[in-house]
Amino acid sequence: MKNLVILGAGTAGTMMANHLVKKLPKNEWQITIIDQYKTHYYQPGFLFLPFDIYTEDQVKKVGKKFIPKGVNYIQKKIELISPEANKVTLENEEIINYDLLIVATGSKIAPDEIEGMKGPEWHKSIFDFYSYEGAKALRDKLRSWEGGKLVVHITEMPIKCPVAPLEFAFLADSYFRNKGMRDKVDITYVTPLDGAFTKPKATKALHHLLVEKGISEVTNFNIERVDYENNKIIDYAETEVDYDLLVTVPTNMGDALIERSGMGDDLNFIPTDKNTLQSKDYENVFVIGDATNLPTSKAGSVAHFEAEILEENILKYIKGEPLDASFDGHANCFVETGNGKALLIDFNYVQEPVEGTFPIAGIGPMQLLKENRMNHMGKLAFRWVYWNMLLKGVPIPFVSANMSTKGKKIEA
Structure with a gap:
């Protein structure tokens, strides 16, 4: 009996367990998935938790219920x-041997990477919303906050879901308007990029929304430290931005396990073939989701598309066939813009977001790069899709793993 081991039971790891248990011969392969955490979080929901749009129970469930029968959990x-020895060491020095390894250990915030960020004001006047604890603490703060300078800040790229900080700024604008106190809140969006997003056309659309909503923008800001005593963030050029409430996206890093194992880059992301999802250093190791160093978004939709490609390549690898299933960097993201509306962007490694229809060419019903109510409903509906289809490896109708150009206004 051969062993396929999956490290991590988050979005990517759980999907791979569900994909492969249906395809690998049960009399030849044992699938094992390993994760230390009992709770599975719906991480896109962390964006909504601070604004009381979602409750705590809507963003978390017991992870074991999504692990399929036939998989050793x-x-x-x-x-x-220990990739050279084809083994994994668990707590209490338990050894798990493998023939094939899938690393799906994700990424985590590392606020201690920036001086002063995770100091005495952490989760008091300085918050994240990329963790369950941070989003919940920020919700409690916003319920009673009386206004002032709100700064929404990105430390550095890459981060999980690059549009989430923008979404937070848009939702904050809507939240304070609904509370009748928008005139008491000054919102500033601070980014290390030279624009609102990583893709030019989307940047143009998103910058327009920042202007329309009265949100100031500070670009090319490479933070050096947080002066929590004087409520300032300071970059390497000594540019200062004042705040009363700082909502920051700290450095995102791969799991410390990757550093301990000597398998990652400076941010603990594993060098991965961007098309096959095979480790560049170890032939029988594959990587998926946020654990990779791929030049695409670290988002649940990307992990979903990668899972379909990786399933094919795992089966080909086992048969000794060429790994010709190729991932194109496909990412699909709803961008909440507040007031019950959202944008939808669809792009890959080479094609930036463009206008068009999705998922059915010429029909939609969703419009790309257009702010409307339908896209917002799609964003909210995705939570049901996530728990009931995505994690379970159920195909989503009309949505292909690699990006379709049909229905999109792509320039020659």
Whole structure:
């Protein structure tokens, strides 16, 4: 009996377990998935938690219920990967041997990477919303906050869901308007990029919305430290931005396990073939989701599309066939813009977001790069899709793993 081991039971790891349990011969392969955490979080919901749009129960469930029958589930901390020896060491020095390894250990915020960020004001006047604890603490703060300078800040790229900080700024504008106190809140969006997003056409549309909503923008801001005593963030050029309430996206890093195992880059992301999803250093190791160093968004939709490609390549690898299933960097993101509306963007490694219809060419019903109510409903509906289809490896109708150009206004 051969062993396929999946490290991480988050979005990507759970999807791969559900994909592969249906395809691998049960008399030849044992699938094992390992994760130390009991709770599975719907991370896109962290954006809505601070604004009381979602409740705590809507963004978390017991992870084990999504692990399919026939998969060996181990809830323990992973201490070390030894890729040369094809083994994984768990807590209490338990050894798990593997023939094939899929690394799906995700990424985490690292606020301690920036001086002063995770100091005495952490979750008091300085907050994140990329963790369950941070989003919940920020919700409690916003309920009673009386106004002032709100700064929404990105430390550095890459981050999970690059549009989420913009969405937070838009939702904050809507939130304070609905509370009748928008005139008491000054919102500033601070980014290390030279524009609102990583893609030019989307940047143009999103910058327009910032202007329309009266949100100031500070670009090319590379933070050096947080002066929490004087409520300032300061970059390497000594540019200062004052705040009363700082909502920051700290440095995102791969799991510390990757550093301990010597398998990652400076941010603990694993060098991965961007098309096949095979590790560049170890032939029998594959990587998926936020654990990779791929030049695409770290988002649930990307992990979903990668899972379909990786399923094909795992099956080909086992048969000794060429890994010709190729991932194109496909990402599909709803961008909340407040007031019950949203944008939708669809792009890949080479094609930036463009206008058009999605998912059915010429029909939609969703419009790309257009702010409307339908896209907002799609964003909210995605939570049901996530729990009931995505995690379980159920195909989503009309949505292909690689980006379709049909129905899109793509320039020659």
